[in-house]
Amino acid sequence: MNATERGIREQFSLWNELDLKDVRLEPGRMQIVIGCGTSVHIADSIAATLNIQGHLARAVPGNEWTVRADNYAPPSVPVEVIALSRSGESTETVAAARKSHLNGIPVVAFTCAPGSSLCHEADRLVEAKTHPEEGIVMTASASLMLLMGLRYAGVSVGPQTTAAAEKLLATGEKFLPELIAGRTHFVFLGGGSLYGVAREAALKMQEMSLSQSEAHHPLEYRHGPISLIDDRSLVVMLYHPDTTSEEAAVVADVQSKGARVLGLGGPGDVSLDVKGEPLTEPLVCLPLLQLLGENVARMKGLDTLAPRHLTKVVTVA
Structure with a gap:
């Protein structure tokens, strides 16, 4: 480790x-x-x-x-x-x-x-x-x-949420090897407050593993980006509690085109529950998404302590 x-x-x-x-x-x-x-x-x-x-x-x-x-x-x-x-x-x-x-x-x-x-x-x-x-x-x-x-923002975030994030990490990591095997294209979909975390997950994948990755609002994915989906794609759907059925339909679409899907809070090839206090879903999901990037980097033999072209602090004269 x-x-x-x-x-x-x-x-x-x-x-x-x-x-x-x-x-x-x-x-x-x-x-x-x-x-x-x-x-x-x-x-x-x-x-x-x-x-x-x-x-x-x-x-x-x-x-x-x-x-x-x-x-x-x-x-x-x-x-x-x-x-x-x-x-x-x-x-x-x-x-x-x-x-x-x-x-x-x-x-x-x-x-x-x-x-x-x-x-x-x-x-x-x-x-x-x-x-x-x-x-x-x-x-x-x-x-x-x-x-x-x-x-x-006034959201209650206590030990219950911490425990939920730790449990999601422990449960989800067991599925990461099978999810990433043979996958070189990574897509992160999330709406509302989950969109920023989807973008961050895509950035982590780029920084850590030098992989092609992207993030979108879930229903926007059909409007062009879905053209890239094939049997080399892994899609991570960060389900929003308000739009689970619509997002599940997007998952079915990408699965029919060859993608493997990790569903956080809804259906996928691997489906994991997201618990915690109300409005804490972005935080609960984030550690597992970080570990996903680390696992892909390890699969590719890359050292995440020395990511290419990056420095710890970006300073400009």
């Missing part, structure tokens, strides 16, 4: 230690959730959950918010920025937080790096300790920032 896998398997105790320390959402402002790479995918799931909870929200890549904020929120609308960065040093995220701060916009930072540059640009701060062996690829830290966002 390498350090990446240990970080995935040993993250659950860190979830139970997380404390927002009374950092609360500021009502009456649109929530702009920013980040880069993994963080902006996690931001997407956080923003969707904020909207479900009655708080207008949108996820925006860091540099997009810096250079064209008016494309994402009208200047007349009061906003609060939630900035996500594991290292607290990602150039685009720090710059976006700094510009927001200078413009009088409240900034909340979610990070795993106390004392980092992002912390100095924030009015309020939520910090978490991530796994000590976490390398370039974000695993435990991604889950922790998603957990921060769910709690910030």
